[in-house]
Amino acid sequence: MAKQLWGTRFAKKTNLLTYTFTSSISFDKKLAKYDVLGSIAHAKMLGSKKIIPAKDAALIVKGLSSILQDVKSGKFKFDLKAEDVHSNIQDVLFKKIGPAANKLHTARSRNDQIALDVRMYLKEEVKELEQLIKFLQKSILNFAGNNSKVIIPGYTHLQTAQCVLFAHHLLAYIEGLERDKARLLDAYKRIDEMPLGSCALSGTGLPIERERVARELNFKDVTQNSIDSVSDRDFIIEVLADLSILAVHLSRISEDLILWSTREFNFIDIDFSFCTGSSIMPHKKNPDVLELVRGFVGKIHGDFSNVLILMKGLPLSYNRDLQLDKPPLFNSVDTIKSILTILAELFKNIKVKENVIAERVMDESLFSVDIVEHLIKKGLSYREAHDIVGRLVRDSLDKGRNISSFDASELKKYSDKLDSGIKNILNAWASVNLKISYGSTNPRLVAKQLALWSKRLIARQ
Ligand code: ARG
Numbered sequence: 001m002a003k004q005l006w007g008t009r010f011a012k013k014t015n016l017l018t019y020t021f022t023s024s025i026s027f028d029k030k031l032a033k034y035d036v037l038g039s040i041a042h043a044k045m046l047g048s049k050k051i052i053p054a055k056d057a058a059l060i061v062k063g064l065s066s067i068l069q070d071v072k073s074g075k076f077k078f079d080l081k082a083e084d085v086h087s088n089i090q091d092v093l094f095k096k097i098g099p100a101a102n103k104l105h106t107a108r109s110r111n112d113q114i115a116l117d118v119r120m121y122l123k124e125e126v127k128e129l130e131q132l133i134k135f136l137q138k139s140i141l142n143f144a145g146n147n148s149k150v151i152i153p154g155y156t157h158l159q160t161a162q163c164v165l166f167a168h169h170l171l172a173y174i175e176g177l178e179r180d181k182a183r184l185l186d187a188y189k190r191i192d193e194m195p196l197g198s199c200a201l202s203g204t205g206l207p208i209e210r211e212r213v214a215r216e217l218n219f220k221d222v223t224q225n226s227i228d229s230v231s232d233r234d235f236i237i238e239v240l241a242d243l244s245i246l247a248v249h250l251s252r253i254s255e256d257l258i259l260w261s262t263r264e265f266n267f268i269d270i271d272f273s274f275c276t277g278s279s280i281m282p283h284k285k286n287p288d289v290l291e292l293v294r295g296f297v298g299k300i301h302g303d304f305s306n307v308l309i310l311m312k313g314l315p316l317s318y319n320r321d322l323q324l325d326k327p328p329l330f331n332s333v334d335t336i337k338s339i340l341t342i343l344a345e346l347f348k349n350i351k352v353k354e355n356v357i358a359e360r361v362m363d364e365s366l367f368s369v370d371i372v373e374h375l376i377k378k379g380l381s382y383r384e385a386h387d388i389v390g391r392l393v394r395d396s397l398d399k400g401r402n403i404s405s406f407d408a409s410e411l412k413k414y415s416d417k418l419d420s421g422i423k424n425i426l427n428a429w430a431s432v433n434l435k436i437s438y439g440s441t442n443p444r445l446v447a448k449q450l451a452l453w454s455k456r457l458i459a460r461q
Helices: 016-022 025-048 054-073 085-103 110-144 166-191 210-216 227-233 235-262 288-311 320-349 356-358 364-377 382-398 406-414 420-425 428-434 444-460
Strands: 151-156 159-165 268-270 348-353
Touching: 016 420, 025 054, 025 110, 025 166, 025 288, 025 320, 054 085, 054 364, 085 382, 085 420, 110 166, 110 227, 110 235, 110 320, 151 166, 151 356, 151 428, 159 166, 159 348, 159 364, 159 382, 166 235, 166 356, 235 320, 288 320, 364 382, 364 420, 364 428, 406 420, 406 428, 428 444
Parallel strands: none
Antiparallel strands: 151 159, 268 348
């Protein structure tokens, strides 16, 4: 059992079961770097305000700086018998510099300390997540640019619907990911408030200067209410909610790729290096990476509801329950980071089967709306046009004939507005070119979007 920060008041030793049950060092050691940085800023402030002697502050800073080196280089040996990361670092500091170490915890509690550590951790992680999302967007954009001349059948209800540029479909992923980035950066604003100095819950009678600590640690502002500061975990819930939405997007991207790589679709080939095989069926090449991405979403949503439920009905201010926010948070952040990293690589390893796809877009039912719009342009109402084309499509399917094989007199039977001119629009390129509305699959508009995104993603490096 390591030294506890509160042992003296206790008449009895802690039961070993209690000790292990309440310990958090196994996971909060991840916060060591931030804990030390926060303590350095705190000690400097205590020294400058003469709350502790300047020479003690200098000694503390020196001791903590060497601990920081060890933490960063991985040399720091965590004491898994310590209660938490705060106690562990305090202990090591005492061993390094002696009694001056005992002044570090002046005007501070672990309640505001842990709130600070998690905020610092998240500030770094959110920036890293932003970068990783951007890498994935760039990888998708590259893939879209390399296949900008491919037209695929677009789907609704997983039934073939209308032709779309493959790049248009891929750009849809980039849009969603951009919103994910924006949500995280919005949460960042609320993470970027410095809680230290709130102490246990009520603040302190010592003349601390919270703004100075905030400046030193590069926070935009200080938190405004000491009770809220030690109770609030909204910023964690927000990040987990944002990651949950991001995870949904990543699972949908994965599902598209899984479907497209089936023999039934056969639109793409995912390189062997990103697939795995079967122990029994020699012919198999399975998209396990993508299946796991899809599967991990469950864990991430679980983490989100974990913390949400943890917070429900919790009385103000600090409660030890709050310790349990960290495993789900760390798990989600780490999982999403590994997913973003592997997906960005995977997109560099997909081949598009242009010939197979080209055959699929010969299916003339994909152009039914184009014929409807052709008739509308000739003055028919939408309803009339829909009926005419409905009959035409039904007959073509029943008779097993392409619409393009109907001659002028046959077409006339459906409507005198239906002429053999429609044959010019019964192909994939005509179909996408006919779309003119902003945001549509028109090749010129999609090319513009591709250019815009490459400017956006490269400019905001
Ligand atoms: N380990 C705690 C947490 O993660 C911080 C320590 C606060 N403990 C206490 N007894 N006040 O929230």
